[in-house]
Amino acid sequence: MVKVNGKLADIAGKTVSDYLATTDFDPKRIAVERNGEIVFKSQYDNVVLRDGDNVEIVSFVGGG
Numbered sequence: 001m002v003k004v005n006g007k008l009a010d011i012a013g014k015t016v017s018d019y020l021a022t023t024d025f026d027p028k029r030i031a032v033e034r035n036g037e038i039v040f041k042s043q044y045d046n047v048v049l050r051d052g053d054n055v056e057i058v059s060f061v062g063g064g
Contacts, residue, residue, distance in 0.1 A: 004055045012051045016044040031058045 001008045004019075011019050016039055020027055032039040033056040039047050049055065 001051060002049045002053045002055060005057055011049055014049055016047045019049065025057060029060045
């Protein structure tokens, strides 16, 4: 199990890209952190989520 934004998800073995494809997150407007380290967008296809990972996804919101 992987903890995503505080909730457990059965996504171990998927890449960050695979997981994001199943969500409503806009990859152009988010930042992803795994186990305290930023995952760069260029790595989304290569970073495989593992049991026990802690992932935080933050959406950027425009406004003024």
